[in-house]
Amino acid sequence: MLRALLGRWRSSLRLLQPAHVGAERAKISVARLDHEYANKVVALQNVDLNVRSGEFVCLLGPSGCGKSTLLYALAGHVVPTGGSVSIDRQPIHGPGPDRLLMFQEAALFPWLTVRGNITFALAARGVPRAERRERADTYIQRVQLGGFEDALPHQLSGGMKMRASLARALAVDPAVLLMDEPFGSLDAQTRIHMQELLQSIWVRTGKTVVFVTHDVHEALMLGTRVVLMAPRPGRVVRDLEVHLPMPRQPEDVALNEMVRHVGGLLREVEGRAHTRSLQPAPTRAPARPVLRPQVIPGP
Amino acid sequence: MKHHAQKLLVVALLIGLWELVARMGVWSPHLLPRPLTVAQSLVAMVTDGRLVGAAGRSLGRLLRAYLMSVALGVPLGLLISRIPFFRNAVKPVVMGLQALPSICWLPLALLWFGLTDGAILFVVVMGSVLGIAIATEDSVNGVDPQLTRVASTLGVRGLRFQFGVLLPAALPGIVTGLKLGWSFAWRALLAGELLFVSGGLGQLLTVGRELMDVPQVMAVMVAIVIIGTAVDRVLFQTVEVRLRRRWGLTATT
Numbered sequence: 001m002l003r004a005l006l007g008r009w010r011s012s013l014r015l016l017q018p019a020h021v022g023a024e025r026a027k028i029s030v031a032r033l034d035h036e037y038a039n040k041v042v043a044l045q046n047v048d049l050n051v052r053s054g055e056f057v058c059l060l061g062p063s064g065c066g067k068s069t070l071l072y073a074l075a076g077h078v079v080p081t082g083g084s085v086s087i088d089r090q091p092i093h094g095p096g097p098d099r100l101l102m103f104q105e106a107a108l109f110p111w112l113t114v115r116g117n118i119t120f121a122l123a124a125r126g127v128p129r130a131e132r133r134e135r136a137d138t139y140i141q142r143v144q145l146g147g148f149e150d151a152l153p154h155q156l157s158g159g160m161k162m163r164a165s166l167a168r169a170l171a172v173d174p175a176v177l178l179m180d181e182p183f184g185s186l187d188a189q190t191r192i193h194m195q196e197l198l199q200s201i202w203v204r205t206g207k208t209v210v211f212v213t214h215d216v217h218e219a220l221m222l223g224t225r226v227v228l229m230a231p232r233p234g235r236v237v238r239d240l241e242v243h244l245p246m247p248r249q250p251e252d253v254a255l256n257e258m259v260r261h262v263g264g265l266l267r268e269v270e271g272r273a274h275t276r277s278l279q280p281a282p283t284r285a286p287a288r289p290v291l292r293p294q295v296i297p298g299p
Numbered sequence: 300m301k302h303h304a305q306k307l308l309v310v311a312l313l314i315g316l317w318e319l320v321a322r323m324g325v326w327s328p329h330l331l332p333r334p335l336t337v338a339q340s341l342v343a344m345v346t347d348g349r350l351v352g353a354a355g356r357s358l359g360r361l362l363r364a365y366l367m368s369v370a371l372g373v374p375l376g377l378l379i380s381r382i383p384f385f386r387n388a389v390k391p392v393v394m395g396l397q398a399l400p401s402i403c404w405l406p407l408a409l410l411w412f413g414l415t416d417g418a419i420l421f422v423v424v425m426g427s428v429l430g431i432a433i434a435t436e437d438s439v440n441g442v443d444p445q446l447t448r449v450a451s452t453l454g455v456r457g458l459r460f461q462f463g464v465l466l467p468a469a470l471p472g473i474v475t476g477l478k479l480g481w482s483f484a485w486r487a488l489l490a491g492e493l494l495f496v497s498g499g500l501g502q503l504l505t506v507g508r509e510l511m512d513v514p515q516v517m518a519v520m521v522a523i524v525i526i527g528t529a530v531d532r533v534l535f536q537t538v539e540v541r542l543r544r545r546w547g548l549t550a551t552t
């Protein structure tokens with residue numbers, strides 16, 4: 001009995017392998033990325049990440065470890081203080097039509113209705129007028145907001161706003177979808193629906209998705225890869241490939257073994273961050289603010 | 300309903316107090332007429348057409364000057380908030396001139412335009428255009444940076460961004476600025492009209508003073524209050540409330 005369990009645990013963890021993706025095969029390539037905010041907080045330090053086309057990458061890590069910052073750098077909203085981000089081997093300069101960022105907040109235009117928000121975005125992306133309304137209504141149905149097409153954002157609940165925002169992002173249909181905890185504010189039931197919706201669209205369209213989440217289970221339900229980050233300074237500590245077939249079942253035994261394993265890794269990262277924060281913070285020499293000592297992170 | 304009842308109560312109390320003081324006879328009834336006398340004077344001026352004519356002339360002037368102020372002030376505010384040259388060089392000038400009470404422009408206006416409508420229009424425009432420009436600039440600068448970030452990730456650029464995102468996002472603030480500009484313009488107008496033969500409400504006040512007709516002076520003052528409040532309440536308040544409700548800026552919906 002015990003041996004059988006142990007065997008299954010081993011086998012499920014064999015489905016979780018370190019990822020090795022070369023920059024030459026990558027759709028998105030992040031190399032030696034550093035970012036320091038104006039207030040001297042080192043949000044990212046020496047981050048390397050290569051994402052293949054069509055991958056679903058989940059960024060996982062404790063609060064404040066720089067997940068949003070990394071995502072914003074991919075979107076072109078944050079200009080990193082060091083290193084490079086390129087897409088299809090082209091260095092990025094600001095936001096582009098190949099990418100779409102979904103913010104941690106719904107960020108709808110408050111004066112436009114749900115449908116208006118979507119058609120406005122479609123217009124900006126050059127979708128012909130005749131198509132816009134139909135496409136908007138299709139996605140409104142998909143996120144289960146049928147009947148709220150003409151509602152204004154402030155008339156919706158937080159979760160409904162987030163779904164409207166998801167509909168807007170999906171309707172625009174970008175090649176790369178960057179999502180910052182899009183389902184964090186949803187109730188468990190809606191959350192599962194939205195995960196299924198996102199997954200089915202991802203399976204059908206082969207988009208490249210980078211998805212930030214706090215939730216280990218969500219990361220393993222959705223991701224083909226899970227990237228674990230640690231705070232202070234923000235960095236990548238694990239990069240694991242998830243070899244489980246899609247669609248995955250929430251109660252799947254192998255999946256839940258993985259959740260436990262990755263959850264353990266996450267707690268380790270959090271624990272280490274905690275003890276480190278109890279020690280006095282290392283002070284940096286103010287005389288050389290530009291040349292900062294390069295810390296090579298351990299394995 | 301309760302609000303209206305409270306307001307009416309306060310007005311009634313004030314009128315009652317006025318009646319009481321007038322009856323005590325401390326001042327001569329020529330200097331402090333009773334409310335009824337003032338009301339009669341008001342009715343008389345309305346029926347013989349003097350008040351209506353004067354109000355029409357004043358409002359016509361105000362409307363022309365105000366439309367000019369809006370047409371100049373809103374674009375000026377947009378330019379100041381969007382273009383560095385305007386922000387660095389023009390904004391300090393605008394702020395400086397804004398410190399000047401509008402009636403101070405009158406002597407200059409009289410020298411430039413003579414005793415014409417143009418002089419009053421000039422004073423009114425100078426009294427409101429700068430306030431409108433500053434309020435517009437303020438509300439464009441105050442636009443939620445999140446919205447501009449969303450716009451840029453969605454690829455909203457150029458004119459579509461200026462008129463589809465920035466302007467609507469700033470609109471509630473701009474309307475508040477327009478309301479403020481309106482009250483500046485109203486004040487500037489009456490100050491200007493008081494000082495020379497203008498045929499407007501201001502002149503009606505001056506004539507009342509010259510004839511020592513206190514009921515007329517008071518009646519015109521009452522008319523000015525009523526017109527000013529009506530425009531503010533009926534027009535601007537309604538637009539502002541509607542807008543803020545649609546934008547989701549009010550708590551109760």
Ligand SMILES: Nc1ncnc2c1ncn2[C@@H]1O[C@H](COP(=O)(O)OP(=O)(O)OP(=O)(O)O)[C@@H](O)[C@H]1O
Pocket residue numbers: 037038039041042043061062063064065066067068069070234
């Ligand atoms: N605009 C900013 N200016 C200064 N510091 C910032 C800014 N945004 C984030 N930071 C800092 O950078 C670090 C990383 O922030 P980031 O928002 O990327 O974290 P996160 O991993 O997304 O956290 P969460 O899971 O809570 O959203 C934090 O320590 C934060 O204090």
Ligand SMILES: [Mg+2]
Pocket residue numbers: 067068069104180
């Ligand atoms: Mg974040």
